[in-house]
Amino acid sequence: MIRPKSPFRRIAAIAAGAVIGIGTMTMFAAPASAHHPEPSGTYCLASDGQATVTWKVGNSENIDATITAVSSTITSAFTGGDLKVGATLKAKGGELLTATQTHTFSDSKKKPKIKLTVEARWERPDRIVTEHRTVAATKSGMCAAQPTPSPSSPTPTPTTTASPTPTPTTVSPSPSQTPTESPTPTPTATTPPAEPVGTVESTCDKLTFTIENPADGKTVVMTLTPNKGEAKTLTVEPGKTGSVSFDAVEGLTVTPAAEGLDDNEPIAWEKPAECNPGQGGGKDEPALPLTGAATGGIIAGAVVLLAAGAGLFVMARRRRVRFTA
Structure with a gap:
């Protein structure tokens, strides 16, 4: 007899293809x-x-x-x-x-x-x-304490015969005459705020500054001035993380300035070794955007998944003939 095709088989095939695709995309686009x-x-x-x-x-x-x-x-x-x-x-x-x-x-x-x-x-x-x-x-x-050198030959101490001394009469002071000492206040130690953590990252299309401010820190206000374009201000409150990015162009440098920042030297964008043509390094034009992982790997994975999905779809549409006695 010929069994009709089940609609659940087609749905299962499509769902499986979607799960595989999402998992692969997540693997390739996982953050660093x-x-x-x-x-x-x-x-x-x-x-x-x-x-x-x-x-x-x-x-x-x-x-x-x-x-x-x-x-x-x-x-x-x-x-x-x-x-x-x-x-x-x-x-x-x-x-x-x-x-x-x-x-x-x-x-x-x-x-x-x-x-x-x-x-x-x-x-x-x-x-x-x-x-x-x-x-x-x-x-x-x-x-470990350093040993103290001892003298080679000790000097003998002369013995002196003391004459008898009359015993003085001890007078005990009355309670009203006993001096009372006031306790000395203990100074309270002040814990300095924790220091923020700064990160500079050069990608093919961006120069990114990130500040991680610990919960026991104080608010950080940093001004970032590029040699090309307008300055940006990054404000990060305690317990939060903030970042600011600049489009990568050839010769880009950014000078940070903030209260308590010792190093105010300009920071230059550096082009990574593997960048697609047109990414970063433009004279005056911003770099082409690059999101997630390398797009070439994602496109290749998408083609493979489409082929696998088409095969599963065709298999789901085929009718199977089974003979029974």
């Missing part, structure tokens, strides 16, 4: 992970106020990066390691960059503020990312 160096530090403090700090820096990404800036809140030189500008930061899981600093603080009882800021740069085929991180060193304990 956040690039950042991963610094950490510990220090020990001796009784004379000398601190010895050990820094370590790792990588959040699966490709190598280059250290572009290193600074510390203490002025002593970095020694005993390879943490410096121009050093290669190995991919995630690789060898860490290390360095040591020593500094003597005038007040050994006060907790010192020791911070390290590291900036790194990643070069991928479709984008170039520069980002920095700041970390405070944590105290690991007291440094």
Whole structure:
């Protein structure tokens, strides 16, 4: 007998094709992970106020990066390691960059503020990312004290015979005469606001500035002035993230300015290695837009999915003949 075709088979085939297509598109257009160096530090403090700090820096990404800036809140030189500008930061899981600093603080009882800021740069085929991180060193304990040299031959102490001294009469003061000491108020420590994190990313068509402001930070207002075009203002409140983009053109530089920003040098757009013709680098015209992942891969995937969907549709329309006794 000849069985009529089922409408559910056609619906199932179309639904399967749609699910496969959406999954493939999502895979190709997935956003990039956040690039950042991963610094950490510990220090020990001796009784004379000398601190010895050990820094370590790792990588959040699966490709190598280059250290572009290193600074510390203490002025002593970095020694005993390879943490410096121009050093290669190995991919995630690789060898860490290390360095040591020593500094003597005038007040050994006060907790010192020791911070390290590291900036790194990643070069991928479709984008170039520069980002920095700041970390405070944590105290690991007291440094071993240096031994005090003892004299070679001790000097004998002469013995003096004391004459008997009359015992004085002790008079106990009355309760009204007992001095009363007022308690000294304890100063309240003020925690400084957390520092925001800035990222600069050069893609084939954009130069993007991003600021991540921690929840315990303060509002950041940054003015970004390009050498071509109008200036833009980026305002980011605590606990939020904001970004501003400029169209990529050849020779584009943008100068950032904000309260507390130490580095006000212009930042140039850098063209990634793999850009389609017409993307970025135009003399005076904005680059052609590029959204998501590489469009060539998406088009090829779409053609394959269309062919697969057509095949499933034809199979769903065929009538199957089955013979029964």
